[in-house]
Every structure is written in C-alpha cells, then in structure tokens.
Amino acid sequence: MDTLAGSAWDGGVAPFATNTKKLGMWLFLLSDSLTFSTAILAYAYVRLSSANWPRPFEFSPAVVNATFLTFILLSSSLTMVMAVAAAHRDEIRKAVIYIILTAIGGIAFVVLHLMEWFRLFAEGVTPWSNHYVVNGQPGDPLFGGTFFGLTGLHMLHVSIGVIYLCIIAYGFGRRKFNADHVEVSGLYWHFVDLVWMFIFPMVYLMSVNLKG
C-alpha cells in the first residue's frame, strides 16, 4: 500500500472543510459570473465600436435614483449578514425577520427599478431605439438594448433571489432548513449585490451627460 501524505484531498472528507451545498453554490456563482461577464463584454464591444453612443443620464433623476437603488441593495446585504449570524446563533425568529427584511429590500429594488424602466419607455428609450441625438446623428439603438439587457438580467436575478429567500425563510422558520441553508442563500444574495456594483458604474455613471 502506498502511503498517503494525509492531506484533506486524500478522500473520505470534504477538502474545503465545508458542506457540499456551499461548494455547489460557489460553483454556480462561478458560472453565473461568466454569464454576466459575457453580457458586460458584449456591452463593451458594441459601445467601443460605436461612434454615436448617447450619454443621456442627468444627475437627477437617473443617477439619484440609481444611487438610491444601490443603497437599498447594500442595506439588504447588511440584513442578510445579520440573518446568517442570527441563524448560526440559532435565533430562529430573528433570522426569519432579517431574511424577510432582505427580501423586502429586493422587492423595493425591483419595483423602483421597474418604475425607472417605464419612465424611460415613456421618454422614448426602448430596447430597439431612442430619441437621443449624438454628433448630429441619431443615438446608437444599442444603448437601450444593452441598458435593458444588462439591468434586466440583473433584475431577473434579484427576483429569483426574492423567491429563494422566501422559501428559505419559510423552511428555516419551520426548522426544515438549517443555518447552512441560510448561509448558502446569503452567498447568492451577496453575489447579486456584487454584480450591481459593476452594473451601476458601467451602465449609469459611464453614461452621465457631462456637457450639462
């Protein structure tokens, strides 16, 4: 028999010293980050090759609104951290309340974001056209395509996250799930938050109208 070095990779134990669910979530987030990267890369590709990319966003309402959305999402991450901490201390009531607060933050984010979408639709910005004029030419129609595409993909993730959190809150409250389940859902939520930290500067701040 060969002697083994006795490392955590020699079989019989989970080498990352964590449960397999959490490993699975990390793997999912890895692949999901590639999906988002692809969408962001496509945005960079079409924007860089465009001569008439509009930069329409004013400080108010667009940037103020997006900053407020960022604040909501960051706060929901904070309540998620509290939920995980409470779950690990086995304070079920407290954990459930914090998870529900997180989900409410998610719902507020989606509602406010959708209101902004409809404001833009009303202005005439759609996924296929816009009314902007850049250098005497009509603005690149992909402005709307990338804006609604990227924020829509993110909004889909937030919405799925809200449903996921509700299931976790229900299951944890009824002791069907344990603290690990809460922690794994937290990983997903923080990831969605992190993605927004890329989308906010790339979609909003880089499209601010500097000429006033």
Added chain:
Amino acid sequence: MSAHAGPVHHAEAPKGWIRHYIFSVDHKIIGTQYILLGLSAVTIGMILSLIMRTHLVWPNAHIWGFANGIVSPEDYLRVVTMHGTLMVFFVLTTVPQSGFGNYFLPIQIGAPDMAFPRINMLSFWFTFLAMIVLLSSAFVPGGASISGWTSYAPLSAVGEVAGPGLGMGQTLWVVSIALFCGASLMSALNFLGTTIDLRAKGLSLMRMPLTVWGWFITACLALLAFGVLLAACVLLLLDRLAATSFFIPANLDVSGVLLHHGGGSPLLWQHLFWFFGHPEVYIAILPGMGIISHVLSTFSRKPVFGYKAMVYSLTAIGFLSFTVWGHHMFISGMNPFSALAFSIITLVIGVPSAIKTFNWLGTLWGGRIHFTAAMLFAIGFVSLFVTGGLSGIFLAQPALDLYLHDTYYVIGHFHLIMGVAAIFAMFAATYYWFPKMFGHHMSETLGKVHFWCTFVGVYCIFMPMHYLGYAGDPRRYASIESVNYLIPLHPVHYFISIAAFFTASAQLLFYWNFFWSIKHGKPAERNPWHGTTLEWSVSTPVPHDNFAGHYPTIYRGPYEYSVPGMRDDYVPQDLAPELVAKA
C-alpha cells in the same frame, strides 16, 4: 475538516414505478436515461446524414417526409442544421459525460450517489425538454432553422426575412440551446461537487481512475463554457424578440429589404459562440480519452503508461481549449497578428495530445492484449485520434485555412476527431460496462463484426472528404451538379454515399446486440474483465446505494495490473493489503 457531507440519500429504492424509472434521483437510472436519449438522438442524426448523402448523389430521389418527396436546398440546410445540433449537443455532449459519467463516476469514487441527486434529475429533464423543443421546430410554420449548428449571425438574428426556418424555427433552436446550457451547468456543478467532496477514504486525486479525471476536467470546461453560451443565446433572443441589434450591423440589406437595425456586430456572435464552441470540442472528447485509457489498461493487463502525465496533459488540454477559439475565425476578418497567436497556441495543443497518444501506445506496448470488442473500439479511437489530429495541424495554419475553411476538408477533420472518435469511445464504454449495467454480456462476435465494418466504413466516408476539400468542394452546398468544377468530383461523392449506407447498416448490428442482450445476453459475473476499479467490486445489478451500506476504503492506485509477486494479474483498489494473495 468537516465530516463527509453526503447527498440526500435513502438506502431503499423508491417503490413506485414512476419514481423508480421516470422521475428517478438515482444516478444509475439517470445515466441510463441519458444514454437512451442520446441513442434516439444519434439515430435521428444518422438518418438525417443519410438523407444528405442521398440527396447529394441522387438529387431526384423521392424521400419520405419532404414536400413532393423532393429535398429542396432549404430542406438540405435544415437537415444539416438538425444533424449538427442533435449530434453535437444531444449525443457528443450528453452520452460520454452525462450518460456514462452519471452512471460510473459515483461508483468509481465510492459514493452512494451524486452530490445533488435532485439537481441531477432536473438536468436530465431540462435536456429532455431541450431536445423536444429542438425537434418540434421541424413542425412549425417555416420549418426548422437553416443556419447550421453554429447559428451564425446576422442571418440567425434578423428573423424570417432572411429565409424560411429563420422565424419560429430559429427561435425554438435558440430556446432549446439555452435550456441545454442550463442543464449542462447544473450537471457540471454536480459532477464537480461529487468528485471534490464524495471520494472514498484513501482515494486521493492521483488514485482516481482516468475516467474520473476525464469527467472532472470536462465538468470544469462545461461550467465555464456553457455560462458564456447561455448569455450569447439570451442576447440572440433579445435580437430576435425585443428588436435589439447586438449581432446585426447598421443598414443591413437582406433579400432587398433594408433592416431597421444598427450598431451591432456579427463578429461578436462568432467570438462568444466559439469561446464556448472550442471548449465544447473537448467536452465531447475528454470523457472519451478517460474511457479509452481505462479500457486499454484493462485489456492490456498493464498499468496506464505515465498515469501522471495523462492527468497533466488532460488538464493542459482543458486549459488551452479556452485560448484557441480564434482559429475558427481566421477568414472572418481577423488581424493577422491575432491569427498568428491563435495559430501558435492551437499547435501547442498538439503537445499534450501527443503525450496522450504515446502513452496509449506505451500502455499497449508489451501488454498481454485481449482483443475484445471494447478493446478494438479503444484501439480504433487511438487511430482516429491520430488521423483526425494530423489534419488539425493543417487547419491551424491561417494561410492553409484560408483555402480549406468551409470545405469538405473541415468536415472530414472534425468528424474523425470529434465525431467518430467520441462515438468509438461510447461504443468501447458500452461493450465494456454493459455487463455491469444490465447483468448480461453483449455478443462479442457481433461486436467484433460491428467494429470492423464501422472502422473501415468511417475511414471510407471521411478520408475522401479531405481530398474533396483540397479540390475546393465547399461544405453545405445542397447540389454538386449546379457548379461546373464540382462535377468531376461526383464519383468521390458517390463512393462516400455508398460507404455511408454501408456504415449505417452496420449499426443495425449494434442496435440488435444492445437491445437483445439486455435480457438474453450471456449472464455476467461481478467482474468479468478482471478490472481493478470500484465498479467491478460492487455486485451486479448494482445496489440502490451502490455499496449496500459497506463503503470501501481505497488502498492503491487504479491500474494495478500484472503486479510482480501477486497470484492474480490484477489487484482491486479496495482490497485490503493483508488480503492480497501472494504468488
């Protein structure tokens, strides 16, 4: 270190027929479901290829199922597209990894099931749904897509105006592939979680069978590649349904219609598609490489030559596969310096591939070779891998590729190395593992006849295609008679079509052998091939939790054949050292 975090598992198999055989969470049932799904996909795909070969040499032949019995040029492209999509996604990606991998990975690492059995079931049903959606596209108005398995934009993005089948048919194609991406992602993270966390005590990474390594590296590729294709499919769907123009340039005139799109780039689709598409080639072949190493070692009664080199070359190929997508785009308008870089990296893949080939030959060298059907297909794989690989070196040169791109040369190349080689690996796996899966042997005699007919047949089909390519015969042309300079090549096409019919009929032997042997084959004992890995330690049929509650400990590497000083010429991985019989 936390304790073994096992999957949700019940020692008893579910009682109901539906929970047991249809919506099962047992990896063995799911693996079998994947294999049967792949078998139906390969059957349809093969019939479609026969339709193509028939139409090319007998353009007026009446074929059932087409309007007036005649295959129109659009129909021909539909058949090409459906053949490619079915074969690449639902056969080559599905069977070696999700089929055989699902069945044997948990057994070979000593686990009761996959890490996430329910996700496993979900990924199968996503795959099933994806195939139904794809096949249903043939029955919608306008028919199935005509844009090939690569679905190049802008034609795939602009809708019906570009041709029949680019309306609803193309939309269903994109939806099907997006579903397939979801299924493959779930399956990949399941494979990774299982291999990382559920290995039996003593099964260190360097004691894993090479099959497990093949499935593991493939899962890494799938996890990283399918996420990109998923995003590309979403963007393509937005172009088609939300009128965006990610892949559609401004002022595009299609069939005299000026489109109101602007700003996008068809090249973006090619970059995104091939960033997935090249790893996809290795997703199809890496599990096969693992299976072949496994089978060659068993039937040579020798350890795999250079086990560690095999692992490292597998990893190297997996890594490099993400850096060479540009070699599919040499004629798409690429900066020559980029082309040079892609060309050099592509040629570098030849190094780990050659290491693998020499190690397979080294494994055979001096062995006591048993020419079983599985072994013949494994040796056939090595032959096809060398033949198909050599033409790859030609295609990797941008200067040569300018001429050979989009000709039959490329068809010959990728069918030999990616298509037929992977199919040979599946055949080897089937003949090798059939006794464990169904408790009966397949007929060895039929298997050998099947091998020789198929081996000769595929070379007769695909070798002349290299010649056609040199002669400048473009791929995807529905007719060889409407172009003057192709008319002298007619006899070669004729020969290929005859060979295709011959090879396809040889597969009937396989179908018969497979389905007949499930019930009536010679009963198989527990370890008929005297193998060393765990799947041969468990009883046949394999218990619901694989090991009937007695989980193994691993004492040695996977290929301890013909160890000097032992009574038997094989020492199972889980045999305690004090039980090993000395000579």
